[in-house]
Amino acid sequence: MAYHKGSIPFGALFIMLCFGMAKSHYTIPLKIFIGTFNSSLDLDLTPMKRIQASGNGLSLASDPAGIVNFLDMVNNLQGDSGRGYYMEMTLGTPGQKLNILVDTGSSNFAVAAAAHPFITHFFNTALSSTYQSTGRSVAVKYTQGNWEGELGTDRVLIPSIPGTTTINIATILSSNGFFLPGVNWQGILGLAYPLLAQPDSSVEPFFNSVVRQTGIPDVFSLQMCGAGLSASTTADPAGGSLVMGGVEPTLYSGSMWYTPIKEEWYYQVEVLKLEVGDQNLNLDCKEYNQDKAIVDSGTTLLRLPVNVFSAVVEAISKASLIQDFTSGFWGGTKLACWLKGETPWRFFPKLSIYLRATNTSQSFKISILPQLYIQPITDVGGSLNCFRFGISSSANGLVIGATVMEGFYVIFDRAEKRVGFAVSRCAVNGGLAVSEILGPFSSADVASDCAAGGLLKEPLLWVVSYALMAVCAVVLLILLLLLSCRHRDRSGEITDESSLVRHRIK
Numbered sequence: 001m002a003y004h005k006g007s008i009p010f011g012a013l014f015i016m017l018c019f020g021m022a023k024s025h026y027t028i029p030l031k032i033f034i035g036t037f038n039s040s041l042d043l044d045l046t047p048m049k050r051i052q053a054s055g056n057g058l059s060l061a062s063d064p065a066g067i068v069n070f071l072d073m074v075n076n077l078q079g080d081s082g083r084g085y086y087m088e089m090t091l092g093t094p095g096q097k098l099n100i101l102v103d104t105g106s107s108n109f110a111v112a113a114a115a116h117p118f119i120t121h122f123f124n125t126a127l128s129s130t131y132q133s134t135g136r137s138v139a140v141k142y143t144q145g146n147w148e149g150e151l152g153t154d155r156v157l158i159p160s161i162p163g164t165t166t167i168n169i170a171t172i173l174s175s176n177g178f179f180l181p182g183v184n185w186q187g188i189l190g191l192a193y194p195l196l197a198q199p200d201s202s203v204e205p206f207f208n209s210v211v212r213q214t215g216i217p218d219v220f221s222l223q224m225c226g227a228g229l230s231a232s233t234t235a236d237p238a239g240g241s242l243v244m245g246g247v248e249p250t251l252y253s254g255s256m257w258y259t260p261i262k263e264e265w266y267y268q269v270e271v272l273k274l275e276v277g278d279q280n281l282n283l284d285c286k287e288y289n290q291d292k293a294i295v296d297s298g299t300t301l302l303r304l305p306v307n308v309f310s311a312v313v314e315a316i317s318k319a320s321l322i323q324d325f326t327s328g329f330w331g332g333t334k335l336a337c338w339l340k341g342e343t344p345w346r347f348f349p350k351l352s353i354y355l356r357a358t359n360t361s362q363s364f365k366i367s368i369l370p371q372l373y374i375q376p377i378t379d380v381g382g383s384l385n386c387f388r389f390g391i392s393s394s395a396n397g398l399v400i401g402a403t404v405m406e407g408f409y410v411i412f413d414r415a416e417k418r419v420g421f422a423v424s425r426c427a428v429n430g431g432l433a434v435s436e437i438l439g440p441f442s443s444a445d446v447a448s449d450c451a452a453g454g455l456l457k458e459p460l461l462w463v464v465s466y467a468l469m470a471v472c473a474v475v476l477l478i479l480l481l482l483l484s485c486r487h488r489d490r491s492g493e494i495t496d497e498s499s500l501v502r503h504r505i506k
Helices: 206-214 306-319 458-485 500-505
Strands: 015-020 030-034 037-041 078-080 084-091 096-103 109-112 132-141 146-157 164-176 187-190 219-224 240-244 252-260 271-276 293-295 302-305 334-339 351-356 362-368 374-377 384-389 391-394 398-400 408-413 418-424 435-442
Touching: 084 240, 096 109, 109 146, 164 206, 219 418, 252 351, 252 362, 252 408, 252 435, 271 306, 302 306, 306 391, 418 435
Parallel strands: 096 187, 109 164, 293 398, 302 391
Antiparallel strands: 015 334, 030 037, 078 084, 084 096, 084 146, 109 187, 132 146, 146 164, 219 240, 219 408, 252 418, 271 351, 302 398, 334 384, 351 362, 362 435, 374 384, 408 418
């Protein structure tokens, strides 16, 4: 690598754009102006959510029934935004230990039950005397990847919860793009509602079973501690906490802010507006909730509807000091690189998401600093620090994923049908907090229901699809009967040529 270094004032830095994620080489020039500094560089590199405080009795060291101690659940997660956050669980009799990905965006508890190149071990059902197959097949498709398998039940030992719980388990027998290189988990823990469970909502999800069998409150909370850390496969994993049964007060600072759960399938919330820096995007609030807006720990990035994403990129481009930024960085195909020891965060604005409060005439905003959405990647090595854009466009609604969730302690209060946000105590980078919550704000300037008029939910779409198929089948049957009548002889018998049975055999 060779580059020309011009006259540079103190404090100025070189900023470079480099390679895409595809297996090809790129030479990306980037021009930047810092004061009077003007430099261009060619570089070749190998690619590679104070409305309502928490005075509800949940913020205790143990749940009100005294079944569990929340402090025992602190730091029970490992992982990071790039590889997901997972916890160790014990399945079957005798117990087999597996790492299970925590996912608030799905509802099946599924584990690998066959060998796969990207996992080190799997759940061997033949070795568990308590495993029972239901004989039902199941298939689940995610935004990225899919798997197929068989439904069964077995005992699961959940850390810090006394005794074992009998859980519906989907055993993954084949998959495509689900298990990825570098991940250290062998299954997924879907924590959403029964409506998303596959093959249908009769399959009781994991947390529903835990609440029913143990008597803990129908609340869990999640802290993900990867703020500002590398999302690469070579970095040491961060950590976090999944607290089942309530809220652990040592994990957050300030007040807890709640937004209503709009619908109980995903954890669907209502986004009222977005700001880049202090600039309101001024989009119709229905744009933010197109299809749906959800809180999903199993999604790495902050995903935005296409129009919203374009507006955010445009606003960030204008607000930052960086000129002529390549579209590949915004699109997620290229990384931006700085010289070792330099960081880009000073050049980017904070991003704020306004959520409707439980007092529906008010809102609050959760804000993330660029340390959360301009994310370090350490896979490249050399003399550069490289970063990716932690926001992407989405055709399936707005998703508040790990990019945002790492800034907050998030409470999934299913009993009160609300999601809570508080500033996470581990959302710190370089000694500085990288997230904040402010409010209340009046929501008089937005529609009373920003989520209205969206697309039908996926389960309803299936119902509509099956209904249309049934109508088509009836119409087809009528047409076939009419056609057969044309071939009847005068005695009313059906000829061989018009026989439906004969043609089926053919």
